[in-house]
Amino acid sequence: MILSGHARLAGVIGYPVAHSRSPRLHGTWLERHGIDGAYLPLAVAPDDFAACVAALAKMGFAGANVTIPHKEAAFAVCDRVADSARRAGAVNTLVFTPTGIEGANTDGSGFLANLRAHGVNPAAGPALVLGAGGAARAIATALQDAGAVVTLCNRSPERAAALAREF
Ligand SMILES: NC(=O)c1ccc[n+]([C@@H]2O[C@H](COP(=O)([O-])OP(=O)(O)OC[C@H]3O[C@@H](n4cnc5c(N)ncnc54)[C@H](OP(=O)(O)O)[C@@H]3O)[C@@H](O)[C@H]2O)c1
Known part of the structure; x- marks a missing residue:
C-alpha cells in the first residue's frame, strides 16, 4: 500500500458501516493501480452526518460514498446535485471541490450497466x-x-x- 503525505483520501459513510465491502473493493483498485491513497470505512451517526461531511471536506478528502441511512441527508448537504441525484431524491456519491460539495447518484446507472453487461x-x-x-x-x-x-x-x-x- 502506497500512503504518502500527499495521499488522496476517500471513504464510505454509513451507520453501521462495518458490513460494507467498499473499503476492500476500492482498496484493491488503489493497490492494483499503484495509487497513493486510501479508502476508509466511516461510521457516522445520523445526528453527526452534516458536521462530519463538512469536516471531511476541510480535512482534504477527495470525496465519499454514502450508504444507509444517509442518502437523503447527503442530498441536503450538497451545493450542487447531478440530475441522477435530483430524480432519485438521494445522493450516494459526494465530491468535495473548491467551490462546494457536488452530489450524484450511481445506483441507477450502475444497475443498468450490470444488466447490459449481462446482455439484457x-x-x-x-x-x-x-x-x-x-x-x-x-x-x-x-x-x-x-x-x-x-x-x-x-x-x-x-x-x-x-x-x-x-x-
Ligand atoms: N449499489 C448497490 O449495490 C446498492 C445500492 C443501494 C442500496 N443497496 C442495498 O439495497 C438494500 C436496500 O437499500 P435502500 O437504500 O433501498 O433501503 P431503504 O430505503 O431502507 O428501503 C428498504 C426496502 O426494503 C423493504 N424491506 C425492509 N425490510 C423488509 C422485510 N422484512 N420484508 C420485506 N421488505 C422489507 C422496505 O419496505 P417497506 O417500505 O415496507 O419498509 C423498502 O422497500 C440495502 O441492503 C442496501 O445496502 C445496494
Whole structure:
C-alpha cells in the first residue's frame, strides 16, 4: 500500500458501516493501480452526518460514498446535485471541490450497466422492482429513463403507491 503525505483520501459513510465491502473493493483498485491513497470505512451517526461531511471536506478528502441511512441527508448537504441525484431524491456519491460539495447518484446507472453487461436490454420488456426505498427509487428512475415499463411491489403498499405517483 502506497500512503504518502500527499495521499488522496476517500471513504464510505454509513451507520453501521462495518458490513460494507467498499473499503476492500476500492482498496484493491488503489493497490492494483499503484495509487497513493486510501479508502476508509466511516461510521457516522445520523445526528453527526452534516458536521462530519463538512469536516471531511476541510480535512482534504477527495470525496465519499454514502450508504444507509444517509442518502437523503447527503442530498441536503450538497451545493450542487447531478440530475441522477435530483430524480432519485438521494445522493450516494459526494465530491468535495473548491467551490462546494457536488452530489450524484450511481445506483441507477450502475444497475443498468450490470444488466447490459449481462446482455439484457433494459428497454426490451417490462420491469418489476421489489421495494420502494432509496435503491428502488434510483433503479426505477433509471429503468424508466431507459424505456422500460416499471411495476413497483413493496411490503408497505402505500409507499409503492406514493413512489408510483411521483413517476
Ligand atoms: N449499489 C448497490 O449495490 C446498492 C445500492 C443501494 C442500496 N443497496 C442495498 O439495497 C438494500 C436496500 O437499500 P435502500 O437504500 O433501498 O433501503 P431503504 O430505503 O431502507 O428501503 C428498504 C426496502 O426494503 C423493504 N424491506 C425492509 N425490510 C423488509 C422485510 N422484512 N420484508 C420485506 N421488505 C422489507 C422496505 O419496505 P417497506 O417500505 O415496507 O419498509 C423498502 O422497500 C440495502 O441492503 C442496501 O445496502 C445496494
